[in-house]
Amino acid sequence: xxxxxxxxxxxxxxxxxxxxxxxxxxxxxxxxxxxxxxxxxxxxxxxxxxxxxxxxxxxxxxxxxxxxxxxxxxxxxxxxxxxxxxxxxxxxxxxxxxxxxxxxxxxxxxxxxxxxxxxxxxxxxxxxxxxxxxxxxxxxxxxxxxxxxxxxxxxxxxxxxxxxxxxxxxxxxxxxxxxxxxxxxxxxxxxxxxxxxxxxxxxxxxxxxxxxxxxxxxxxxxxxxxxxxxxxxxxxxxxxxxxxxxxxxxxxxxxxxxxxxxxxxxxxxxxxxxxxxxxxxxxxxxxxxxxxxxxxxxxxxxxxxxxxxxxxxxxxxxxxxxxxxxxxxxxxxxxxxxxxxxxxxxxxxxxxxxxxxxxxxxxxxxxxxxx
Numbered sequence: 001x002x003x004x005x006x007x008x009x010x011x012x013x014x015x016x017x018x019x020x021x022x023x024x025x026x027x028x029x030x031x032x033x034x035x036x037x038x039x040x041x042x043x044x045x046x047x048x049x050x051x052x053x054x055x056x057x058x059x060x061x062x063x064x065x066x067x068x069x070x071x072x073x074x075x076x077x078x079x080x081x082x083x084x085x086x087x088x089x090x091x092x093x094x095x096x097x098x099x100x101x102x103x104x105x106x107x108x109x110x111x112x113x114x115x116x117x118x119x120x121x122x123x124x125x126x127x128x129x130x131x132x133x134x135x136x137x138x139x140x141x142x143x144x145x146x147x148x149x150x151x152x153x154x155x156x157x158x159x160x161x162x163x164x165x166x167x168x169x170x171x172x173x174x175x176x177x178x179x180x181x182x183x184x185x186x187x188x189x190x191x192x193x194x195x196x197x198x199x200x201x202x203x204x205x206x207x208x209x210x211x212x213x214x215x216x217x218x219x220x221x222x223x224x225x226x227x228x229x230x231x232x233x234x235x236x237x238x239x240x241x242x243x244x245x246x247x248x249x250x251x252x253x254x255x256x257x258x259x260x261x262x263x264x265x266x267x268x269x270x271x272x273x274x275x276x277x278x279x280x281x282x283x284x285x286x287x288x289x290x291x292x293x294x295x296x297x298x299x300x301x302x303x304x305x306x307x308x309x310x311x312x313x314x315x316x317x318x319x320x321x322x323x324x325x326x327x328x329x330x331x332x333x334x335x336x337x338x339x340x341x342x343x344x345x346x347x348x349x350x351x352x353x354x355x356x357x358x359x360x361x362x363x364x365x366x367x368x369x370x371x
Contacts, residue, residue, distance in 0.1 A: 063319040072317055127174040127210070128161055130194050131187040135178035137248035141237070141277065143310035149182055153190050162197035165205070172359045173198065174233075176210035181250065186212060188220035192227035199228045206230045206359050208273070216255045218262045225266040230362055231301075232263040233273040236294060239286035246280055246315065257297045264298035271300045271339070271358060277307040278326075281318040291333055300339040301358060304329050305347035321345065 064072060134150035135142075154160075165173050175194060180187040188211075195207050208231035214220035225232060238246045240253040256274075264272050274294050276287065287304075294302055304326060309317050326343040333341035340358060 062322065064316070072320060127176055128165070129176050129178065130157055130161060131177040131180050131190055133178065136181040137179045137250060139237075139247045139251065140315045141246055141280075141307060141310075143314065144178060150178070150180070153180070153183075153187060158190065158194040158197045161194050162201050165198055166201040170205060172206045172208070174208045174210060177212065179212045179248075179251075181215060185223070186214040186217065186220050188214060188223040192223050195227040195229050206362055208233055208358070210235070210273075213251060213255050213259045215250065216252075216258060218259070221259050221262045222266050225263050225270060229270075231271045231273055231358060232260075232267075233275075234259055234263075235275040236260075236290060237275070238277055238280055239282045239290045240293075241286055242280055242282055246277075257293055260294070260299055261297040271362070272298060273301040273303075273358075274299050275303045275305070278304055278321045278329075279307040279317050279319045280315065287329065288332065291329075291336055291338075295336050295338065302333055302338050302341055303347050304333075304341075304343040306345045 062072070131153050132150055133145065134147045135144045136146065136148060136150060138146045161175070175191070177187060177191060191209065191211065195209065198205060198207055207229045209224055209227075209229045210233040211221075211224055213234060234256060236253065236256050237243070237251075243251070243253040260272055260274060263270060276290055278287065291302065306321055307315075307317060309315060323345055326345060326347075330341045330343035333343065339361065
């Protein structure tokens, strides 16, 4: 009898495992056959799937020659419309009233019109930036303003942020922040308090935290991991060889990998995520090695997108990577075993299609555990 009961338990576990695997496979198939990346980003014309010649017929120059100083002309697949609409204006007004900042504005994201405006799906999303709008670091790709001594964090920010998010009725929210090397804890406790305030108002909302490296302080990484978030994200940004030229000297490639690995070690079931910019002069071999390094650090999800020069003072684009090449990287990443790979010219570390997929995975996991 005891043996029979034990066998039944094993069979139940196998059934749940098989059902979970089947559900995940079905989900992946639904994503492939459902809305494409093009449905989530604001591009005037479809590329690749509907009209492959849309970009192949482009006769402009995609890569700067060595020693050449002239800026490259923007290819058609990277041109977006000027942001307008009721949702866009409403969201911007609410953010200003609550003294909240978004990375969408500060980093001049090309998808701001689509995300804030809601697009054809009518769902407005924004990546909220906590700890103020002034960074203590000066990465050469980023347009966020910098200072050695930024203003102190707003003590009302966690509550204001949670109140705004609750009023928007979102299912998935992304929190990010500037680097605050001036603070003893790097701002980790302020960040964690914001997550707790959000969860206090809505336990079902999924929260992704796109955090700094906290100078490699793993205690601060642990603070974030244990605050109740659903996705831990930290961007590697570029390949190891280009890191000293692209990122601030305090932002180190191995330090970022260490932080990502620690997050996974602290909570093995936690989804971890990172992002790579292309077009800064990296080689295919270097990009592939970066993907391998991220996978070895236990990273589940990765995004690859085009670097776009925010102002004349920042790094120039070395190359505009074609949509076809991004599809190649997506296939390579999938073969490496990433849970999810988002790869495309206008993909950023946070964007609606990726959040939709990750949310589906998290909800699928919760359903399987409930069974």
